[in-house]
Amino acid sequence: xxxxARVWALLGAHLQPTLTYWSVFFSFGLCLAFLGPxxxxxxxxxxxxxxxxxxxxxxxxxxxxxxxCLGGLLKRTLAQSLIALFASSLAISVVFAIIPLCxxxxxxxxxxxxxxxxxxxxxxxANMQLVKIYQKDSAVFLQALHFFVGFGALLSPLIxxxxxxxxxCIQSNATLNATSNLPHIRKSLxxxxxxxxxxxxxxxxxxxVTRVSYAFWIMALINLPVPIAVFFLLxxxxxxxxxxxxxxxxxxxxxxxxETRPAARDALSAGSRAAQPDGGHNDLFSCCQSKNFRGASYxxxxxxxxxxxxxxxxxxxxxxxxxxIYSYAVEEPLSVGHKTAGYxxxxxxxxxxxxxxxxxxVSYRMKPTTMxxxxxxxxxxxxxxxxxxxxxxxxxxxxxxxxxxxxxSTFPSMLAYTEDILQYKGCATTVLVTGAGIGEMxxxxxxxxxxxxxxxxxxxVCGMIFGGLAFTFYAFLLFxxxxxxxxxxxxxxxxxxxxxxxxxxxxxx
Numbered sequence: 001x002x003x004x005a006r007v008w009a010l011l012g013a014h015l016q017p018t019l020t021y022w023s024v025f026f027s028f029g030l031c032l033a034f035l036g037p038x039x040x041x042x043x044x045x046x047x048x049x050x051x052x053x054x055x056x057x058x059x060x061x062x063x064x065x066x067x068x069c070l071g072g073l074l075k076r077t078l079a080q081s082l083i084a085l086f087a088s089s090l091a092i093s094v095v096f097a098i099i100p101l102c103x104x105x106x107x108x109x110x111x112x113x114x115x116x117x118x119x120x121x122x123x124x125x126a127n128m129q130l131v132k133i134y135q136k137d138s139a140v141f142l143q144a145l146h147f148f149v150g151f152g153a154l155l156s157p158l159i160x161x162x163x164x165x166x167x168x169c170i171q172s173n174a175t176l177n178a179t180s181n182l183p184h185i186r187k188s189l190x191x192x193x194x195x196x197x198x199x200x201x202x203x204x205x206x207x208x209v210t211r212v213s214y215a216f217w218i219m220a221l222i223n224l225p226v227p228i229a230v231f232f233l234l235x236x237x238x239x240x241x242x243x244x245x246x247x248x249x250x251x252x253x254x255x256x257x258x259e260t261r262p263a264a265r266d267a268l269s270a271g272s273r274a275a276q277p278d279g280g281h282n283d284l285f286s287c288c289q290s291k292n293f294r295g296a297s298y299x300x301x302x303x304x305x306x307x308x309x310x311x312x313x314x315x316x317x318x319x320x321x322x323x324x325i326y327s328y329a330v331e332e333p334l335s336v337g338h339k340t341a342g343y344x345x346x347x348x349x350x351x352x353x354x355x356x357x358x359x360x361x362v363s364y365r366m367k368p369t370t371m372x373x374x375x376x377x378x379x380x381x382x383x384x385x386x387x388x389x390x391x392x393x394x395x396x397x398x399x400x401x402x403x404x405x406x407x408x409s410t411f412p413s414m415l416a417y418t419e420d421i422l423q424y425k426g427c428a429t430t431v432l433v434t435g436a437g438i439g440e441m442x443x444x445x446x447x448x449x450x451x452x453x454x455x456x457x458x459x460x461v462c463g464m465i466f467g468g469l470a471f472t473f474y475a476f477l478l479f480x481x482x483x484x485x486x487x488x489x490x491x492x493x494x495x496x497x498x499x500x501x502x503x504x505x506x507x508x509x
Contacts, residue, residue: 067120
């Protein structure tokens with residue numbers, strides 16, 4: 001109960017910034033999942049082929065990685081971070097609003113590249129700011145943050161669904177022949193892997209009839225309160241030029257802890273409120289400077305690398321499983337019906353969102369290191385059972401749900417654990433976000449190529465290998481954690497025990 005009371009006290013002290021970062025991550029999720037379901041209607045709008053449209057996926061994902069690195073550059077002060085989040089969340093609403101006006105595939109790819117940059121900035125900055133505010137208590141709040149991205153990713157396809165074309169949206173003599181294939185093609189589309197759809201008759205000439213524009217305008221309006229919320233946080237923190245706020249600045253996690261100790265309150269007011277440069281959480285480029293390596297132990301580098309490799313594998317599994325589970329299910333030996341198989345990606349993402357909601361409660365009592373261990377072992381065991389029962393359709397649904405649950409909390413738990421090991425002085429957030437993004441792109445390409453060359457069974461074999469590698473890298477991370485030197489001030493503190501940290505993690509302006 002004491003831990004829960006502390007969490008609620010921290011949330012009360014930082015309610016506005018926390019809700020703002022959660023809402024910004026909702027924008028991230030909203031922009032994450034809309035492209036796949038709407039791609040065929042966008043093909044009609046741009047009068048392009050499916051292989052051409054897969055470059056729209058690529059432009060979004062590649063710029064998402066670039067935006068993750070850019071977010072590391074823009075988070076050095078609170079002002080830079082909030083301005084970047086305001087611009088990014090506003091850009092997402094603008095992107096939704098102008099997508100219906102893009103009648104050329106190149107223009108659409110450029111617009112989605114802008115969305116990718118905005119998503120990357122949000123991904124890095126929101127994670128990093130929550131870690132800065134809550135530090136050793138950040139696990140619960142990170143779990144909630146990643147619940148909101150799952151909620152946004154679930155909501156955007158539901159918004160788009162009533163406006164998707166049920167027949168080919170380019171009306172021509174070939175329309176009737178293409179109509180029966182349309183649901184199957186839509187569910188078979190995979191980001192970064194165009195596949196071979198040349199045997200489907202999708203006419204390019206004719207009158208384009210689509211209502212998908214309404215879905216994008218609805219999402220633009222739903223997202224509009226998010227940049228407004230960021231602006232109000234800028235105003236409250238007195239960071240808007242020419243505007244002043246009468247509200248006092250938000251307390252930091254240290255200040256909140258100090259406020260509960262009367263003997264330390266005077267010392268806090270004397271020194272800890274002074275603005276200091278942030279000594280940790282460097283961006284990816286700053287991390288690579290030689291001056292940051294001076295005096296660092298080998299375990300410092302090893303923790304960054306192994307943590308990033310774990311997320312490279314687990315986020316890669318998330319991307320490749322959600323992308324190819326439909327294609328795997330409709331092929332032999334399962335030969336699941338197209339309509340039934342279409343529920344599998346939704347089931348997977350639904351249980352990821354449910355798992356993140358459950359993890360908010362579980363993280364009250366369970367250490368991040370324990371949660372990550374359960375996750376990676378669960379992923380490995382689930383893939384093993386999917387291979388053993390590879391001819392069972394019911395178990396495919398059960399395994400998909402279990403896999404979503406085990407993968408759901410891996411990223412926030414790993415981020416909290418790794419930052420804790422490094423005492424919030426390293427580059428863990430930027431490195432982990434970048435590693436996860438690279439893994440999501442790379443493993444989808446690899447698995448797509450393997451399925452094309454070796455058959456659908458390689459889908460589960462690849463998942464099993466990736467799960468085994470994730471467990472191996474996590475074992476190495478545990479080893480390097482034991483080898484990593486602890487600061488003398490924290491000699492009696494365990495890495496997962498909530499403690500008050502130094503001033504380097506203050507909520508700086």
